[in-house]
Amino acid sequence: MKRVFWVIVAIFTAIAVHAGFMLTVPAYSLDRTISRLSSNAGANAFFILPQDEQVKLLPAYPRQSVVGICAFDVSQSDVDLQANLPDGMWTLTIYSNRGDVIYSVNNTQAGTNSFTVALSKAPDLLEMLQQATEKEPIDADTGWTVSSPAARGLAVLWFPVAEAAARRGVRNVSIGRLEDSHLAPE
Numbered sequence: 001m002k003r004v005f006w007v008i009v010a011i012f013t014a015i016a017v018h019a020g021f022m023l024t025v026p027a028y029s030l031d032r033t034i035s036r037l038s039s040n041a042g043a044n045a046f047f048i049l050p051q052d053e054q055v056k057l058l059p060a061y062p063r064q065s066v067v068g069i070c071a072f073d074v075s076q077s078d079v080d081l082q083a084n085l086p087d088g089m090w091t092l093t094i095y096s097n098r099g100d101v102i103y104s105v106n107n108t109q110a111g112t113n114s115f116t117v118a119l120s121k122a123p124d125l126l127e128m129l130q131q132a133t134e135k136e137p138i139d140a141d142t143g144w145t146v147s148s149p150a151a152r153g154l155a156v157l158w159f160p161v162a163e164a165a166a167r168r169g170v171r172n173v174s175i176g177r178l179e180d181s182h183l184a185p186e
Helices: 002-037 051-057 125-133 164-178
Strands: 046-048 066-073 079-084 091-096 101-106 114-121 144-148 152-159 182-185
Touching (some): 002 051
Antiparallel strands (some): 066 152, 079 114, 091 152
């Protein structure tokens, strides 16, 4: 009987350790990757991801795609993502530092290639209660607004390319047209 008890304890311990590992390690790994990738460009700066880094970070995306990223930080102030994108298909996905999708939009949903997304830190419970009693000014809505549950995250802009040979040309055009598209603190 003692043996059965210890086998059951060992099984439940293994399940608990495995669950804890699966819940914490991926989020920690993504947060480290975001910090490493944005170390040269800094927080709230947009840059085109090198192809080898793109394959490591986003293995499901086609290798010949052009991917631009920005590690944002809304802990000190709100951040505006201003984009003036080229014609064609594109997708913007905003992730929290844990890898949760906060917001996603593509060219068809947006209906435009020029837009602004205002990123801010989501209010906590006390702030939500205070805001519930205040009236929102009518002119406060300037476009799309995204409230991030985490102070840090990653904005990923994806341009699919049909042929690998065309990637270089699209990347060069995209870089020139995306230098004006950046995340800048308010």
